[in-house]
Amino acid sequence: MLKKEYGKDLSRLNTFGMKVTARYFYEYDSLADLLDLDFEELARPVKHIGGGSNLLFTGDFRGTILHSAVRFMEVLSQDASSVTVSVGSGVVFDEFCARAAENGWWGVENLSLIPGEVGASAVQNIGAYGAEVKDVIRTVFAYDTREGEMVHFDASDCAYAYRDSRFKHEDGRYIITHVVFSLSKQWSPRLDYGNLKAALGLEPDAPVPSSLTPMQVREAVIRVRNEKLPEVGKVGSAGSFFKNPVVSREKYEQICALVPGVRVPHYDVADGVKIPAGWLIEQCGWKGRRSGNAGVWGKQALVLVNATGQAEPEEIIRLEKQIVVSVRDRFGISLEPEVEHI
Ligand SMILES: Cc1cc2nc3c(=O)[nH]c(=O)nc-3n(C[C@H](O)[C@H](O)[C@H](O)COP(=O)(O)OP(=O)(O)OC[C@H]3O[C@@H](n4cnc5c(N)ncnc54)[C@H](O)[C@@H]3O)c2cc1C
Structure with missing residues (x-):
């Protein structure tokens, strides 16, 4: 079925909770309904959204919003070692993670509780x-909206990189359907990152028990995430607001010199040194601060929040600009948003 609405309230379709509307909103629950749409006729701009958890609506949307159900x-x-599962684009990703864990399948347990759809x-990525x-x-x-045909891509053709893919760069050309x-059905936990081992009651160097299940890892991930991130539906946000900047080693040394006696967190990457944007923001004194109805999350400075639930898009954007200016003034680094502004 194709559901068509005019002047659709989008406040429940974006996790920031921006009270905005879409001029036209179309939701389809089958491939046939999507293929029935006449893309030439849709009011422009056209944007396909999922759960709206990586989006900042900057105002009412004057074109057409599409959504998959x-x-x-x-x-x-499946065989003894692996299982292949096809999942519709409108499935909540965490429901897929839950199903995998319930079945004892490894691979998505560390991605538990990430908001959004498949x-x-x-x-x-x-x-x-x-x-x-x-x-x-x-x-x-x-669905390739330019050529009007269904296409498929092997993962190796998707240009996957850190939080990136070919689909981000082709201006809405492809609508992912499934x-x-x-x-894997074979025991393969990955616990080396973050404090997952601690959350499972394991010492850093302790061997991982062979009895550990994907469900136990999932539950640990959920506990850790709930401790530091705002709960979707309760506090509006879009997760990490800024990208972690990559700087040259020389620039990294300059930053270290600006904060004598402080260890600057960093990771070496192919093209330089990556510095957590949250650390830079925290150093500028923003963690937990409010600016009108917008704010910086007290447990993770990388997350901007709709602190009162009443924030207008302009208030989030004003706070974003203030943070960009203060990080630039203090460290000479220009932060870029991770969250897509539409
Ligand atoms: C509290 C919180 C924590 C988060 N933590 C993480 C995290 O740990 N790791 C992480 O990677 N991300 C995280 N995010 C960001 C977010 O959850 C992901 O980016 C997620 O994939 C967005 O999914 P969505 O369905 O909400 O997509 P949306 O935000 O609605 O859309 C994202 C992009 O995908 C496009 N799109 C959506 N559906 C389709 C489709 N069917 N076909 C083609 N294009 C489509 C949209 O046009 C848009 O460009 C977090 C967000 C929040 C709010």
């Missing part, structure tokens, strides 16, 4: 606790 999970094949997971969704994606199926994942 294609919700199925189907096992295509279609967007393949756009964003979501990641957490040392895992990225690209590692379990086998094939992405999409994703085929390959999960």
Whole structure:
């Protein structure tokens, strides 16, 4: 069925809780309904959204918002060591993680509780606790709105990189309809990142018990995330607001000199040194601060929040600009938003 609405209230379709509307809103629950749409006729701009958890609506949307309600999970094949599952784009990603854990399948347990839907997971290459969704994606199926045909891409053709894919760069050309994942039935926990071992009651150097299940890892991930991130539905946010900047080693040394006696957190990457944007923001004194109805989350400075639930888009943008200016003034680094402004 194709559901069409005019002047649709989007406040429940974006996790920031911006009270904005879409001129036209179309939601389809089958591939046939999507293919029935006449894309030439849709009011522009056209934007396909998922759960709106990586978006900042900057005002009412004057074109057409599309949303998938294609919700199925189907096992295509399995043997003793692996399982191949096809999942509709409108399935909540965490529901897929829960189903995998319940079945004892490894691969998405570290991605538990990441907000959003399966279609967007393949756009964003979501990641957490040392895992990225690209590692379990086998094939992405999409509707090519330019050519008017269904296409599919092997994971190796999706140009996956850190929170990036080809789908982010082709201006809405592809609408992802379903994703085929390959999960493992063989014991394969990944606990080296963050404090997952501690959350499971394990010492850093202790061996991982062979009795550990994907469900236990999932539950630990959920505990850790709930401790530091705002709960979706209670506090408006879009998760990490800024990208972690990559600087040259020389620039990194300059930053260290600016904060004598303080260890500057960093990771070496191929093209330089990555510094957590949250640390830079915290150093500028923003953690937990409010600016009108907008604020910086007290447990993680990388997250901007709709602190009162009443924030207007302009208030979030004003806070974003203030943070960018203060990090630039203090460290000479220009932060860029991770969250897409539409
Ligand atoms: C509290 C919180 C914590 C978060 N933690 C993490 C984290 O740990 N790791 C992480 O990676 N992300 C995290 N995020 C960001 C967010 O959850 C992901 O980016 C997620 O994949 C967005 O999914 P969505 O369905 O909400 O997509 P949306 O935000 O609605 O859309 C994201 C992009 O995908 C496109 N898109 C959506 N559906 C389709 C489709 N079917 N076909 C084609 N394009 C589509 C949209 O046009 C848009 O460009 C967090 C967000 C929040 C609010």
